[in-house]
Amino acid sequence: MSIKSNMESLIEEIKILEKNSISGEKVNLIAVSKTRNIDEILEAISGGAIEFGENKVQELREKIEFLPEQNFHMIGNLQTNKVKYIYDKVRLIQSLDRVNLLEEIDKRAKSSDMIVNCLIEVNIAGETQKGGVAYDEVRSFLETCLDYKNVSIQGLMTVAPDTDDEELLRNCFKRMFKLREEIKNNYSEVKMDILSMGMSQDYRLAIEEGSNMVRVGSKIFGKRIWR
Numbered sequence: 034m035s036i037k038s039n040m041e042s043l044i045e046e047i048k049i050l051e052k053n054s055i056s057g058e059k060v061n062l063i064a065v066s067k068t069r070n071i072d073e074i075l076e077a078i079s080g081g082a083i084e085f086g087e088n089k090v091q092e093l094r095e096k097i098e099f100l101p102e103q104n105f106h107m108i109g110n111l112q113t114n115k116v117k118y119i120y121d122k123v124r125l126i127q128s129l130d131r132v133n134l135l136e137e138i139d140k141r142a143k144s145s146d147m148i149v150n151c152l153i154e155v156n157i158a159g160e161t162q163k164g165g166v167a168y169d170e171v172r173s174f175l176e177t178c179l180d181y182k183n184v185s186i187q188g189l190m191t192v193a194p195d196t197d198d199e200e201l202l203r204n205c206f207k208r209m210f211k212l213r214e215e216i217k218n219n220y221s222e223v224k225m226d227i228l229s230m231g232m233s234q235d236y237r238l239a240i241e242e243g244s245n246m247v248r249v250g251s252k253i254f255g256k257r258i259w260r
């Protein structure tokens with residue numbers, strides 16, 4: 034199967050999965066293009082890809098230079114000293130998870146007289162090797178975010194545990210959906226439009242449990258190329 038056909042098949046599958054989602058929302062597909070070259074990205078675009086996710090700032094900058102009109106998301110851990118390179122070039126920073134990063138994004142955005150859209154990354158399973166705000170601390174962190182007027186919180190993101198345990202995964206996704214709904218109902222000044230959860234191995238479960246943004250890489254591009 035080619036990247037183009039993989040993309041086309043995935044788009045059609047997501048349309049079907051949307052019908053079984055507890056939210057009934059349209060699902061936005063982010064093609065995770067980390068380690069992929071420009072030709073591979075162009076083939077994905079020919080199959081219907083519109084938005085892409087990148088993990089590393091340098092790689093993201095290089096791809097934006099080649100594809101300046103394309104929508105890119107920063108989905109990986111973002112170091113504060115690299116915010117200046119991408120804050121005004123991405124559609125969404127999905128990995129906001131600490132105050133010093135919040136401060137840096139706000140400072141850069143203010144200097145450019147702009148608003149930077151972000152998602153709060155949630156460490157849903159309390160995994161020490163992963164970034165993200167602890168589940169029980171999300172509301173407190175959100176309230177801190179509201180003090181920074183050049184950062185706009187658009188929703189939540191999580192990376193679920195790497196496991197085949199469907200019950201565990203569903204429980205993680207259910208908790209995320211519940212958290213999003215609670216925030217929507219209690220913080221009128223926050224949009225909470227986006228719930229970004231689900232990757233190649235678990236996007237089907239995530240969509241069923243209310244995800245409206247999935248980040249899929251290997252299902253589109255094939256086995257990951259490490260470099």
